[in-house]
Amino acid sequence: MPEIVPGLVSVIVPIYNVEPFLRDCLDSLRAQTYPDLQVLMVDDGSTDGCAAIAEEFVAADPRFQLIRQANAGLSAARNVAVPMARGEYLAFVDSDDVLAAHAYELLVQAMAGGADFASGGVRRYSSRGTYRGAPHNEAIAATDLNAHVSRDPKLLRDRTIWNKLYRRAFYDAHGFEFPVGRLFEDVPVTVPAHALATSVAIVAEPIYFWRVREGAVRSITQSGNDLRNLVDRFYSVDLTRKLLAEAGQDELRRVYEEQAIWDKLGKYLKFLPAASPEFREKFLELATAYLAELDPGAVDRQPANVRRHWQLIRDRRVDDLLELIDHGFRQPKAPPTLESAVRSLAWRAGRLELTGYAYVPGGAPRRFGSLRLLWLSSDGGRRKIPLRARAHRDPTAPPAEQAAGFAVSVNPAVVRHGKVWRSGSWTVAVAAARGITVRRAGLRVPEEWTDPLPRRQLEAGVWIAPIVTKGRLRLRVSKSDGWLTASHRDGDELVLAGMLRNKPKGPVRIELSRVRGIVTHRVPAEVTPVADGFAFTARIPLAGIALDSTDDNHAAGLYAQRFKIDIVVKAKPVQLVADDAYEPIRILQGTDEIYTAVTAAGQVTLRTRPAGPVVTSAAWRPDGALVLDGDCPTDVEGELLLRLQGRRKDLSLPLRAVRGRWQVVIDPSAVPGLAGSLPLVAGTWDLAFRSAGAYHRTTTALAFSVAVSASLPSSATAGDGVRSVLRWDGNERTVLVVAAPTLDPAGQERLRAAYAPVTGRPAVREVVLFDAAPGRRFADDPAALLAELAGRPNAPAARWTVERGQPVPPGAEPVGYGSEAWYAALTTSRWIVTNDDLPRWFRPQEGQVVLRLAGGWPIARSGATAVAHPLGRELIDQIDSDAASWTAVASPGASATPVLRRELRFAGPVLEYGRPANDLLTTLDAEAARAEVLRRLELPAGTRLVLYAPTLRPMDLRKRGWSDPGKLLDLPGVVASLPPGYELLVRRHPALGDDVLGLSLVSGVLDVSGYPRVAELLLAADVLITDYSTLLADFAVTGRPALLYVPDLAEFEASPGLNVDLATVAPGPLLRTSAEVMAAVRAIGPVAAEHEQAAKDFAERHPVAGAGQAAARLVDWLLAAGERGVAVEAT
Incomplete structure (x- = not known):
């Protein structure tokens, strides 16, 4: 074992066939702000270009080392590198993921108090950006530098290895080792480590970006319906139980066992209705054996929605279990238990005057309304202050809201502690009754809200502001020892200037921290007496804030930073608050833009983002179009993306910056696309910027100047009553909300x-x-x-x-x-x-x-x-x-x-x-159809086309996205297999509302789901790749080759079933893997010749009827039936 180097962080990176993602991972390690690294890359027998990429980093940076071995699996690759690690600290990174640039700097700082390991926040990462996801969003909810799983059992769900930094002495003392040949190898290390540690530093700041695999090649955690996945999950849970028992942690073992029922093992229930008999039987075998090992009351202590499923599993009542699972999918969305909303809000004579409504849905509106109570609830609910509400009718509101209307006047003084103001947040809570039914919740602020939520100063250094948190109205009191009045750049420094509440009794300083308790930068503040008190000035070196990085992670905003600015006048740091007249600053430093941001409650933060397009003006035209103007430090050509939240739907508009300026017009009533200009669907649309990166396209949230964000929300209403609202969501994103009138x-x-x-x-x-x-x-x-x-x-x-x-x-x-x-x-x-x-x-x-x-x-x-x-x-x-x-x-x-x-x-x-749609197949010339398709897709004349169009799987009703072409087939692999001059077209089933998964990451693939006439696509296609789709029979008339990609043939034949026996009558080869599709595409000539007779036989059995006159004959029938009142010419 090599000599341990103090302060060194050794990072182990197992690598196996992750060529599209490896460079991003290694770039993020090279960009670490903590420089003392040893990066041990283990090439586990990769068959793609991973080794060459790893060699590039070895040649360019002496901190990187490459270890090669025959393929032995992830656990073996990690285990083999541990003895070669020389660092005082030990970390593991999966080679398809990305680290924040400050990840190890922050974790090392977090362990300064003696923790055995540190665990950082995680965000999921896909082509649509980053988002919080399970299980880390619950397990790592708040920073705690002296945590332990015995005090916080939620940490049992913090079971991944790669968001952690271990003291090597702690790791070696307990002989941790990953189980070779098994999936879910992290858990037998991470969960016992939590139990055996003296203390753990939990850091809620996101330091790790966990990639969501988009496409047919999925990660371990995305392959829940795989039999090996199932077996190894139960093995991992069982091994972890035993390790906890061996460590003498019986209570934690019991908690883990019961948590595993709903957290890990329960994830397989959704796959059972469509699973193979083998998968179902294996699940039942493993699950009943697991339950037999537990306390008999373990199932009965589960939540009600979990308990019923596992009682049926315990009793082996498979049919009832499957019906219960599907019944859950069929259940309609539960109606809200309380309808409430703010209607108006304004400060008058020092009081906050607001109106709104609240009622319990059900039955006809009451003429005289119903009981309503309002109160202010402090953080944690320790204090509740009743508010006096009076009836208030808005004649423009629907009847139910009129009867439930109220008005209330809030005196800010009620939230004081005696005569003292304290910082804190208060939820405006409301309760309403219908009969004996009483419901309560925070008062809702509608998404389409556009009125300002103004902050009000109560006294020097104290402000109160109405804010919106998760759609609910809150009042935030901000009290600070100092407030910021101005900021400017002076050479390589950012100068902050402000005022103090009182004369300081000692030195004053400014502290910057990413998370509370870990100070990143400290600078002294110079205090000078002025006419109205005491002013301070502090200088922050810009070089310590900005990153000068040019890799694709930086362009995607993954290295963005956010610093809380505290002023320390007494012993305790207090967050700096902006004066009402403060104007935020933007500074270009290298490839970063450094800027100050002010929250709705007035707190100031210092942030960084990649230098790029920034919106400096947002205005609505009289016709309802939104005009965005902005600046950009360099000339760029990219796209402004509109991305529908909750769905995978993207629309793009060109964004081109020339000589530092750019403009984009968004017309919510007419956004161009393949099917023509269409209105935006109702919902919330994120605004993003996409451009060509160094190695692949990068996407980041479209940046808005703080001045524009502060002016929001703003809105426009179209003639059809559709309202479009531009809103800042307070999380570095500005969204466009499209609200269409609906009937309750x-x-x-x-x-x-x-x-x-x-x-x-x-x-x-x-x-x-x-x-x-x-x-x-x-x-x-x-x-x-x-x-x-x-x-x-x-x-x-x-x-x-x-x-x-x-x-x-x-x-x-x-x-x-x-x-x-x-x-x-x-x-x-x-x-x-x-x-x-x-x-x-x-x-x-x-x-x-x-x-x-x-x-x-x-x-x-x-x-x-x-x-x-x-x-x-x-x-x-x-x-x-x-x-x-x-x-x-x-x-x-x-x-x-x-x-x-x-x-x-x-x-x-x-x-x-x-x-009717197939009339074109016999009346339209194939070459004319091809020419029209190529024209609309802007492809060169002579381009040959392969169309992939799978059908809908019933599993989509249980889990959205199951029928996504990008999930079913390895699209990048098929593109790579196409002969020169070919393009791959992909058409999702029209019942699916989402865009094809991962298509933005693949070049050479065009999504034609919005193409209005599928018959033209069939005539234009040289090859069709499909499965159980009706298009198989439609396409047969063309005489061109069809490939049947049926990876789930056995499962599909079992449920929902087929009306033809594809094994005997298929017009083309039945292909089970993406690799077989690629091979068939490469050899399409011989494959077509081999199945020529089968294709003719299939076309004869499933002929295109109507001879191009189906629509005409149906219209004749319709008109005749309407005149005579009877059906004619029917069989």
């Missing part, structure tokens, strides 16, 4: 009663309503039918059901889904064309004709014959309800009709005229 359940019920009463319904109108899926996507078949109808002389008026953000084809007037116009159209239109569910309450009145478009040939079971479908009986009930309303069903052809009758449980007329 009571309003929906009112419209239903008005337009679909039991008797006396409104008269039928000569209108065709296309209620396509329903309004969520541009549907090919209804659009083709509309195009045919619009070309007819004297055609009836057409309406198209649409949700905001979706395209409307030419020839139809849009009606918003769920609006009054939609209720009217659905209940009074003579013709209704649908391709999805109808409302359960709907039944056509006399004279209405309802045509159900069945789509393509149903390769997969998706209706009544689906096996173990997540919707269970609800699916059958919906089909039966819909079938009772249909006049006829349109079939793609005679061979599909028997299948459709079983799937749709429909005994009425079936029209075998063909699929």
